[in-house]
Amino acid sequence: MDMEFDFLYIHQDRNEHRSLHVIKEEVGEEDTFHDSGTSGHEPDSLEAIQTVVNGGDMVEGRPSPPSPSDGDVDDRGGGEGRGGKPEDAAILLHLERCSHRQTRRTLHELKEKYETLQHQLSQRAIKLDEFSVRTVGSDLESLHIEQETILNSLESLNSIASSDRLVDELKLREMTISQLRSKVLQLEKDRLDKVPFDAAKEITRLNNNLIQLEKARDELTIQNFSLKSKLSDLTTKINDPAATYQIAKESLSFRENLIQNTENGKLKDVDDPDVVKVLRKATYKVTNDTQKLRQMCTELVNKEEEYKKRITDLETEVRNLQNENSKRFDKAIREMENRLEITSQKLEAAERYLTSKEEEGNMLKLDIDTLNDENKRLKENLNELILKQKDYLEETSQKAVLEGRFTRLAEENRVLAEDFNRERVLRKKYYNQVEEMKGKIRVFCRVRPMSEGERRQEVGGEVTAVEDEFTLAVNTQRGHKSFLFDRVFQPHDDQDAVFQDTNALIQSALDGFNATIMAYGQTGSGKTYTMLGTQANPGIAPRAFQRLFQLVEGGKARHDVYISAYMMELYNDKLIDLFKPVHTVESERLEIKRDKKGSVHVQGATVRNVTSARDLGQAFEEGLMNRHTASTKMNVESSRSHLLIVICLNVTSKQTGNVLKGKLTLVDLAGSERVSKSGASADQLREANSINKSLSALGDVISALSSESSFVPYRNSKLTMLLQDSLGGNAKTLVFVNVSPASYNADETLISLMYASRIKQITNNISKNSDNKEISRLKSIINKLKKGEYPDEEAL
Ligand SMILES: Nc1ncnc2c1ncn2[C@@H]1O[C@H](COP(=O)(O)OP(=O)(O)OP(=O)(O)O)[C@@H](O)[C@H]1O
Known part of the structure; x- marks a missing residue:
């Protein structure tokens, strides 16, 4: 009985290993159970599973490498290089296998228990005798209790195997998924760190694809769980019938043994008919139960076969799904890898593009620097322009002020011009009055310098002395004599100084007067130098030409001036037209004529119209050339003839239309030396007489004009006839008396000075004061x- 109590107690213990161990000790057998489908070292705890997932070892109940029987796991598991998904599949497969192994192990344990119990029953059935019938019921009851216990054990085992395992499985999967997600996130982060901004779209697209894949994976996982759930249900269903089958089988065997024992004679020993009756009824009942149990066993066997087949199908389906998942996952991985490769290539392209853009940026920076410099320069230019504009505005304002001032000045100028014109008229009036008061004939004396030859020959030094600008003294052996003139020019006075006091006559000629400038003096005293001058030092004539046209130009707004000229030479009382070629001179007959107004002109003379100083100068030069040619042809010195240049002016006022006719006559007289001194030839005497006669006639005319005599002997010589309208009347006459300072010319100097004094009627006597x-x-x-x-x- 103690053994029975121990047996019942032991079978109620849920610690299977311990109970089995106790049972084995009690029955004295070794534990020979060995599941052919397992290695005996298979990890069946969560810790072991986790270790397998992490790639750890398990030996003797500890984490160990997968056994060869886990080939599917190895094949699908892959390494970490698969990104964790194969591990996930391996975990699932492993969990499934663990579940099956535990279920099968439980079944085997139950089977072992059943065999042990059968063995105990067979051992103890022998010892059953008179109380066997009585104990059959209790045995049956015990069997039922045991059956219930076994069922409970199976139930608890199944619940443990299903609920706890699934919870752990879920936790494990969640951990795995979490790890996988963190790995995926880390990979994405690493990749995002390398991907530039312009590849972000591609990464976003890949992320979306990854999310899609994860969704698909989650769906597959759900399907997988669903299948697992179905498998679990089926396993439960299988286990229930299996347990029932085992119990029924045990019960059947027990009953069969009981019946057999009973029939084998144990009941023969029972004499009591009631007991026999009871036993027979019990036997009958047991027989029926046994039949029912057999039917149940048959059904259960059939169901087990059916479930096993379904399990096999489901396992195949799960494996197929897992394979499919694995393939899809591998395909997705490959696609991801390909996309990663493409993305990397794009990343490289983007980096190259970025590099080129950086270079471009550097170039643009250089351009910007250049543009900044240009901008700076332009700003400086702009500032300069602004300053200039400011200056311009100031100048404009100043200009406005100046314009105002200019307007006032113009008005003042206009008033002054009017005043000037008025004054000019007055000046003319006063000038002419002064000229008239001074006398119509003015006499300037000019003393030439000693020539180099005279200085070298020491001809007795100078006899003249300029006491002031109006007085010239002559020191001779006969005494000291002073002569007064309108002006005395000293040897050092140049041509310009001489002309300054003569140019007023040019204006008089333009004002309608007859102005005459003539030079008187002995040969070599400087007449030609004074009247014509040299190329380097032009005399009165060329300067008068320039001045004349300057005045014409200045007054062209008011007057139209018509200018003509003729040029004559008077030799031996004979006129020569210098504007004509020399060979025609003798053939032409020139006659001096006077018109009704008293104006003198030379009939037959060549008159040249001139419009500029240059024209007049050229005509003048031609005349001098002709004079030189004629002198050479006649074998005479040019100094032995009188030279006359006559410039006729016809001035028309543009305002009034009045016409003024003036005349400017320039005369270079022949030398005035005495005949006795000039040579002894007859021609020379005739020459000298002619000269003296003309000069004497000129003196007579001037003397008559000065004394305001009623008769002026103009017709005593051709010279005076030519000068008739230029001496006297309203004519203005300027006579230069040229003298030599040399002592050897003292007599001639005295004669010339006395001649000039006669012209002015000035004596050195009492009338001096x-x-x-x-x-x-x-x-x-x-x-x-x-x-x-x-x-x-x-x-x-
Ligand atoms: N004022 C002067 N200054 C410098 N040299 C002068 C001056 N006057 C005359 N001479 C020089 O004296 C020389 C004689 O002068 P010029 O020929 O003019 O005298 P002239 O009186 O005209 O003589 P002729 O009656 O022979 O023509 C020239 O060489 C001339 O250059």
Whole structure:
């Protein structure tokens, strides 16, 4: 009985290993159970599974490498290089296998228990006797209890195998999924760190694909779980019938043994008919139960076969699904790898593009620097322009001020011009009055310098001395004599200084007067130098030409001036037209004529119209050339003839239309030396007489004009006839008396000076004072006019 109690107690213990061990000890057998489908070292705990997932070892209940029987796991498991998905599949497969192994192990344990119990029953059935019938019921009851216990054990085992395992499985899968996700995130992070901004779209697209794949994986996982669940249900269903089958089988065997034992004679020993009856009823009942149990066993066997087949199908289906999943997963991995490769290539392309863009950026920076420099330069230019504009505005304002000032000045100028014109008229009036008061004939004396030859030969030095600008003294052996003139020019006075006091006559000619400038003196005294000058030092004639056209140009707004000229030579009282070629001179007959107004002209003379100083100068040069040719042809010296240049002016006022006719006559007289001194030939005498006669006639005319004689002997010579309208009347005459300072020319100098004195009727005697008073009065008038002041009424 103690053994029975122990047996019942032991079978109620849920610690299977311990109970089996106790049973084995009690029955004295070794545990020979060995599941051919397992290695005996198969990991069946969560810890072991996790270790397998992590690639650890398991030996003797500890984590160990997968056994050869786990070939599917190895084939599908792959390494970490598959990204964790094969591990996931391996875990699932492993969990499935663990579940099956545990189920099969439980079945085997139950089978072992069943065999042990059968063995105990067979052992103890022998010992059953009179109380066997009584104990059959209790045995049956015990069997039922045991059956229930076994069923409970199976139930608990199944629940443990299903619920706990699934929870752990889920936790494990979640951990695995979490690890996989973290790995995926890490990979994505690494890849994103390498991918530039422009590959972000591609990464986003890959992420979306990954999410799709994860969704698909999750769906597959759900399907997998669903299948697992079905498998679990089926396993439960299988286990239930299996347990029932085992119990029924045990019960059947027990009953069969009991019946057999009973029939084998044990009941023969029972004499009591009631007991026999009871036993027979019990036997009958047991027989029926046994039949029912057999039917149940048959059904259960059939069901087991059916479930086993379904399990096999489901396992095949699961394997197929897993293979399919694995293939899809591998395909997805490959696609991901391909996309990663493409993305890497794109990344490289993007990096190259970025590099090129950086280079471009550097170039653009250089361009920007250049543009900045250009901009700076332009700004500087702009600033300069602004400053210039500012200056321009200031200048504009100043210009406006200046324009205002200019307008005022123009008005002032206009007033001044009017005043000037008025003053000019007055000046002319006063000038002419002064000229008239000074006399119509003015006499300037010019002393030439000693020539180099005269200095070298020491011809007795100078006999002349300029005491002041109006007085020339001559020191001779016969005494000291002073001569007064309108002006005395010293040897050092140049041509310009001489012309300054003569150009007023040019203006008089333009004002309608007949102006005459002539040079008188002995040969070599400087007449030609004074009247014509040299190329380097032009005399009065070329300067008068220039001045004349300057005045014409200045007055062209008011006047139209028509200018013509003729040029004559008077030799031995004979006129020669210098504007004609030499060979025609003798054939032409020139006659001096006077018109009704008294104007003199030479009939037959060549008159040249000139429009410029250049024209006039060229004509003048031609005339001089002709004079030289004629002198050579006649074998005479040019100094033995008189030279006349006559410039006729026809001035028409543009305002009034009045016409003024003036004349400027320039005369270079022949030498005035005495005949006895000039040579002894008859021609020379005739020449000298002709010269003296003309010069004497000129002196007579001038003397008559000065003395205001009623008769002026113009017709005594051709010279005076030519000068008839230029001497006297309203004519203005300027006579240069040229003298030599040399002592050997002292006599001729005295004669010339006396001749000039006769012209001015100025003597060195008692009339000197009165003459000096007159001269002083005239000088004061001239000085006031030069200063632009009006002469006093008394002086006038
Ligand atoms: N004021 C002067 N300054 C310098 N040299 C002068 C001056 N006057 C005359 N001479 C020079 O004296 C020389 C004689 O002068 P010029 O020929 O003019 O005298 P002339 O009186 O004209 O003589 P002729 O009656 O023979 O023509 C020339 O060589 C001339 O250059």
